[in-house]
Amino acid sequence: MAQYSIGFIGAGNMATSLVGGMIAKGIRPARIWMSDLDGERLAGLRQQHRVHVSTDNADIASQCDVLVMAVKPQVMEDVCRALAPQLAGREVLVISIAAGVTVANLQAWLGPHPVVRAMPNTPALVQAGATGLYAVDSVSAAQREQAVQILGSVGLTFWFEQESALDAVTAVSGSGPAYFFLLMEAMIDAGTELGLDRATAQQLVLQTAWGAAQLAITSPNSPDVLRQQVTSPGGTTAAALDVFEQRGLRDTVNAALSAARDRSEALAK
Numbered sequence: 001m002a003q004y005s006i007g008f009i010g011a012g013n014m015a016t017s018l019v020g021g022m023i024a025k026g027i028r029p030a031r032i033w034m035s036d037l038d039g040e041r042l043a044g045l046r047q048q049h050r051v052h053v054s055t056d057n058a059d060i061a062s063q064c065d066v067l068v069m070a071v072k073p074q075v076m077e078d079v080c081r082a083l084a085p086q087l088a089g090r091e092v093l094v095i096s097i098a099a100g101v102t103v104a105n106l107q108a109w110l111g112p113h114p115v116v117r118a119m120p121n122t123p124a125l126v127q128a129g130a131t132g133l134y135a136v137d138s139v140s141a142a143q144r145e146q147a148v149q150i151l152g153s154v155g156l157t158f159w160f161e162q163e164s165a166l167d168a169v170t171a172v173s174g175s176g177p178a179y180f181f182l183l184m185e186a187m188i189d190a191g192t193e194l195g196l197d198r199a200t201a202q203q204l205v206l207q208t209a210w211g212a213a214q215l216a217i218t219s220p221n222s223p224d225v226l227r228q229q230v231t232s233p234g235g236t237t238a239a240a241l242d243v244f245e246q247r248g249l250r251d252t253v254n255a256a257l258s259a260a261r262d263r264s265e266a267l268a269k
């Protein structure tokens, strides 16, 4: 990988997942810069990862060729407007990972820089991330490649031609890990209700989730076929699946993802 420097503005959950995954993948910490309001958090990150840190966003922006904007959508405008003078006249690739913040917003706040809008997810920390990407026309082929090198170092990347697809990606894979964690929590609670000790219930649930995902990824069969292979006629799985279907799991999932997509769209306004 070419030795350009990468700065993260905002060192919260998603930025630290990305940085942890990038370093585990072999990207040198000396190339990574992180800023945040919280000096203690930064000190911990410097100690853990040996990255450069600063509580001054402008300091990070002045050092880096690629800037990953990783603050919450609600503060993105203020953060970008404050950085605009720092970036003026420089060739910096901006990658925003914020939900719902459009490239038009980012360019209005930062200036006419090449912008990639990305939607990663926290499994990036273990190189099992999934990221949707959208680029404005001014992003060069080399800069697209930089975005893929960074986000692709921690998982799969997918380019989209329409920016609106990023709202759907946010609903599916950006927020998606939380849906599976909720199901894990519910299954652990249910297993405990059924008399298992909590630690064993947790191990059984996590191994089952991991095994199901591995099987679904490696099998030539689609999830519906794999589900049928578990389901003996008149057996235990059928009894459980009947309850899920009767209580409207599919409609619930559909409504939940629509709510996430709508929220992503609303954040742009």
Ligand SMILES: NC(=O)C1=CN([C@@H]2O[C@H](COP(=O)(O)OP(=O)(O)OC[C@H]3O[C@@H](n4cnc5c(N)ncnc54)[C@H](OP(=O)(O)O)[C@@H]3O)[C@@H](O)[C@H]2O)C=CC1
Pocket: 009, 010, 011, 012, 013, 014, 015, 035, 036, 037, 038, 057, 070, 071, 072, 073, 075, 079, 097, 098, 099, 119, 120, 121, 122, 174, 175
């Ligand atoms: N978490 C996730 O799974 C995903 C998140 N995202 C996106 O990533 C972005 C960050 O989310 P997430 O990591 O969860 O949020 P966090 O709140 O964990 O991280 C944001 C960090 O930015 C800091 N911050 C706030 N204001 C400033 C500022 N002016 N300058 C520098 N740093 C600042 C926050 O500090 P403080 O806490 O003190 O406010 C916090 O540490 C969001 O835009 C979100 O939409 C995208 C994909 C997945």
Ligand SMILES: O=C(O)[C@@H]1CCC=N1
Pocket: 099, 170, 174, 175
């Ligand atoms: O909840 C959120 O808004 C962010 C975006 C996707 C995951 N977390």
